[in-house]
Amino acid sequence: MAALSFKNLLDANQITKEDALTILSLAKEYHDGSLKGKKLWDDCRGNILATLFFEPSTRTRFSFETAMLRLGGQVISLENEETTSIKKGETLADTARIISGYSDMIVMRHPKGHSVASFAEYASVPVINAGDGANQHPTQALVDLYTIFREKGRLENLTIGFMGDLKYSRTVFCLLTVLSHYKNNFIFIAPPSLKISDERKKVLAKQNSNIREVENLDEVIGELDILYATRVQGERFATKEEYDKVKDSYSLSKKDLVKAKKDVIIMHPLPRVNEIHPEVDSLPNAKYFEQAANGVFARMALLSLMKK
Amino acid sequence: MAALSFKNLLDANQITKEDALTILSLAKEYHDGSLKGKKLWDDCRGNILATLFFEPSTRTRFSFETAMLRLGGQVISLENEETTSIKKGETLADTARIISGYSDMIVMRHPKGHSVASFAEYASVPVINAGDGANQHPTQALVDLYTIFREKGRLENLTIGFMGDLKYSRTVFCLLTVLSHYKNNFIFIAPPSLKISDERKKVLAKQNSNIREVENLDEVIGELDILYATRVQGERFATKEEYDKVKDSYSLSKKDLVKAKKDVIIMHPLPRVNEIHPEVDSLPNAKYFEQAANGVFARMALLSLMKK
């Protein structure tokens, strides 16, 4: 099996084009096996995964734990930051060295940016960043990439609309990073206050893809192969009035899709609040629940390839 | 193996006489194997159970988790509601669809009545209600039914006394529901303020069993094959005086059993506070700890039969 280029996965930038191909191919293999009724693999038998959530995220934790259990491995789990030695004044470096003695791999979420990287420096087993504050969430990008691959059969020559909060979304940044290996058309759909930052646009300009910015979905819906919606969080706005003004333009309902391509797919990292109306759920285009389920297969591939 | 009549177990009313027989027979098989030293079965190997406790209940959670592990399956566990996306505003419907992608079966407890049924509507894997507020706790009824079956060798022609809070007890309601398939004599022993409701008596009147109501255990103790005690909760009473007046009459001690049948069995759903004096624990009639242990076998049977 082809090896990955990294020991720890801390940042979406570490994922090379070759890494992505290796991970996606293996994820597909697990996925296809699963559709044929296979529920248990032996690829991580004997391995113990420690899931350390210093900030709760049941969905991400479950996705990793299920991935490890389906591979025949086992899990030890910290669900709740309150219960740690950190409270006794222990450094992350010490925690890393100690948990390395209890497990074969570590998945960690922490509210503080770059803390997982500091932790990994002292761990002797592979570490995966499952979200460190506003900074990175590289496995979400893999899940999204795998969903595009699975649904569209390719990773290039796609017109992808990103809609909602493009200023703060960690998810969108990470996905754009792994997509940088491929040539696509990106359309950013956001109100002025949530537009993608100039700094980030400069990074994108150096890459292969074409980019375009609009304020309304309606202008571009007919062109999209993929519509990636994100959460528009009220607390990002200066005033409630400002929020109320934009929130509906970024709330997707059936009528917004009238002019869409028949095979456009709709993605969302979930949880959603008002960004997608429940009436959309029953359309064959809605792929956000498949996207969540795909997370298990993408993470199975990653765990399987990263284990020592 | 005979199939059950339901896909999800949400309400004790779903359990037909045939279902009960199928579940109890298989529970007995696991139990007998266990007494011969068998600790591990393969009947759920490869299956992952998600236990979602939006209200804590260590006892019920452990009982289900142990059942799944003894069957060779695995468990992912939410012990603490605080850690979920629900806090981010996610609907139960979305949670159901997402957790369905991570597991092969879901056990859920929730403080709100009927919430598990709403959840199950959107789940694509089997869902078991492990308690939804004051509404239902159908697996407790199965555990109780199995205990009666195990201890008495039959489910009919029994005189069963229900003592304590019969007005609010979810446990008693659920057990009466599954007992409705059989002809028995029910004696309700409660103070006026905790008597079984008229509405519920109407339901019982349509069933096979004879019912009788008394205020004192002493009047009927000699007739009972089974005495099922429940917790009398102080907070159900208008005043502390009213509570203090009745609480002792519904606290069982050795002297209350002087006139009892030699083979009467005493059951209680636990936890108990003052309803049964610890001096009763050493009597051969005390079966409430066996009842708790029986829960694992009844739930093993249920999980094994419900898995897809």
Add this chain to the structure above:
Amino acid sequence: MAALSFKNLLDANQITKEDALTILSLAKEYHDGSLKGKKLWDDCRGNILATLFFEPSTRTRFSFETAMLRLGGQVISLENEETTSIKKGETLADTARIISGYSDMIVMRHPKGHSVASFAEYASVPVINAGDGANQHPTQALVDLYTIFREKGRLENLTIGFMGDLKYSRTVFCLLTVLSHYKNNFIFIAPPSLKISDERKKVLAKQNSNIREVENLDEVIGELDILYATRVQGERFATKEEYDKVKDSYSLSKKDLVKAKKDVIIMHPLPRVNEIHPEVDSLPNAKYFEQAANGVFARMALLSLMKK
């Protein structure tokens, strides 16, 4: 396999010289296997361990859970005391009887001294004390004993310095208890306010070992085979001034080791705060992280030998 002298492990005093030898030999076997790449044993297959933490300790919980999982067993886990029936007024005796029906072995931590012993009285499966307040933590003593055995190849004729808070440290007391089977030289290094108590000195006087007390590490560092540092907790002192006066003398840095034996080993039960400067971590003498990792092997041996 030689049987242990105890059914429950509640107190370091229960561990006989024969028990210690049996446990250490098996721990070494697991450890050596692990160094050769073995990650999974079958010695506890089919067994379920319940870890009941009525006080959080992620490190100790993980160490036991990993031990059980490496032995092929399974785990049910209570991470958080808030979620128990104890809150509903249940006694520890009832909890013990019920959890015995769900598991094959129980590891318990509780903030109240002697509570694990009271619990074990009513449990029908083996119980291990994983810390009961200021009273006992016998498996930490086994971990420490195993580390000495592993690093020094012997358990006697050693000069061992205990430094820091010798007045309150549960860890030091438990280790001294298991070391009482062997003849060694103990040097206690502590400020007057944290000296070992007269009562405890009387117990030690009856044993095989020589004891000596000093106030400064510098006087004795050259003699030591082992330096066991413990945490000096600010809250033990009457005033901040008193604490500030002593804390630095009991904070180990490289310069304190200039006159030390080349092969002195440094141990600490962890978590540490200021007791050992991070610059010491890279010395070959620093063995506190190995000590933590050794905990898994010592506990594997214990679980394997205690299982029914």
